[in-house]
Structures are given as C-alpha cells and as structure tokens.
Amino acid sequence: MSGLFGTLNVANKGMQAQQTALQTTGHNISNANTEGYSRQRVELKADLAYTLAGVGQLGTGVKMDSIIRLVDDYVTKQIRGENGTFSQFTAKSEILDQIEIIFNEPSDTSLNFNLGEMFDAWTELSKNPEMLTSKSIVVEKSKTVAQTLNYMATQLKELEDNAVELIEMNAKDFNTIVASLDSLNKQIFNTSVKGLIPNDLLDQRDLLLKELSGIADFTADFSDKFGRVGVSLGGQGVLTAEGIQLELSVVTEV
Numbered sequence: 001m002s003g004l005f006g007t008l009n010v011a012n013k014g015m016q017a018q019q020t021a022l023q024t025t026g027h028n029i030s031n032a033n034t035e036g037y038s039r040q041r042v043e044l045k046a047d048l049a050y051t052l053a054g055v056g057q058l059g060t061g062v063k064m065d066s067i068i069r070l071v072d073d074y075v076t077k078q079i080r081g082e083n084g085t086f087s088q089f090t091a092k093s094e095i096l097d098q099i100e101i102i103f104n105e106p107s108d109t110s111l112n113f114n115l116g117e118m119f120d121a122w123t124e125l126s127k128n129p130e131m132l133t134s135k136s137i138v139v140e141k142s143k144t145v146a147q148t149l150n151y152m153a154t155q156l157k158e159l160e161d162n163a164v165e166l167i168e169m170n171a172k173d174f175n176t177i178v179a180s181l182d183s184l185n186k187q188i189f190n191t192s193v194k195g196l197i198p199n200d201l202l203d204q205r206d207l208l209l210k211e212l213s214g215i216a217d218f219t220a221d222f223s224d225k226f227g228r229v230g231v232s233l234g235g236q237g238v239l240t241a242e243g244i245q246l247e248l249s250v251v252t253e254v
Contacts, residue, residue, distance in 0.1 A: 124137070
C-alpha cells in the first residue's frame, strides 16, 4: 500500500533484511577458524509490488529469499578425492620408511653386509680348510647372518601386526563416521522438510565425508532431494537415506 504506513513498512522490511545480513556476517566472522565451515550469504530479492491504479506497480521493499552456503560442490568433491589419495600414499610411505629402517641398507649391520662377511669367511676357509681360526670365523659369521635374519623376520612380523591393528582401527573409525553421517542425515531431513536450508549441518556432513575419504575410497550419493547423503564402498551400499546398511569389519587369517 502507498502512504505513510506503506513507507514505514518498506523501511521496516529493509531494516530487518539488513539486520539478518549483518547477523549472518557476524556468524561468518565468528566461524572464520572453524574447520569445515562454509561462508554464508543472505539472498535478498524485491518483494511483491503493489499495483497503484493509474500509475503502475509500486515497490514494497525487500524480502529475504534464503541463506545459502558459498561452496563449490565440484571443488569439494576434488578435495575429497585428493585427500584420499594423499592419505593412501602417506600410509604407504610410513610403512616403507619402517621397512627401510629394518633392512638398514647400506650399513655395517645390514643383511647384505653380513652375507658378504660370511661368504668372505667361506672363501678364506676354502684356501685353508685345516685352520681352526678360519672355521671359527665361518661359524661366527654364519651365526651373525642367522641372527640378522631372525631379527628382521621378527621386526617385519611386528610391522605386519601393527599394520593390521591400524586397519582395524580405521574400520572402527569408518563405522563411527558413518554412524555420525546417519545421525546428520536425520537432522538434515527434519530441517529440509520444513523448507529450510540446514547450512551448518551440511558443513558438518561435508567435513565428515572429507574425514571418511582419508580412510577408504568410497562413493558419495547426493541424489536425495532433502540433502541426505549415501555412501557406498566397492559398489556395496553402506549408508542410504533410510539408514546404515552395512558395517565395515576386518577379517584376518590366523
């Protein structure tokens, strides 16, 4: 409507919209260091115009359309993929570093060095087969090789056990994150069915998916119209909009 009340109403709506925008800006600043947080913005649009007879349509101010997250889904997906690749090569690097320490090549205590010492002792013994000293050296050098092999075998078995234990821990972490995603799916659904956008919940969802990518190579499904995410591993569904379908477990041979 036109007139004083119409003008006051336009001003009131404008102040409310800008106050909401300022509050959203404050929310962004407060969460500047929050991991996984995505900047938000208030989308404003012109309110429905009022038709003034003989004149035309008269503007009635501004209204808030929605509050959106400023995210690039393609970039988010790429980050998840690269994070998974990084975690995979980091794990391989750590294992190979430990194997390198066990073999300890080249050094005066490595297997290659001790084998060389043993064969040199056998060569000397072949030249003087009757010498007790040469025989004793062969025995000692052979014992050293055997001890080195036993030590390396023990260390490699311990490394294998630690690797299996780490895989079991990762499986538990995977299941824990999936359970958290399932809980978030329910919260996202309860908010979305009201016609609202659960921005902060979606940020938490994306952060959990990033953490999950550091454990396993999975496929995320965002086809649900309410924003719920599905997770599949090796083509098998782990999480759907309906809930958890599968828990990850590790089977080790005894």
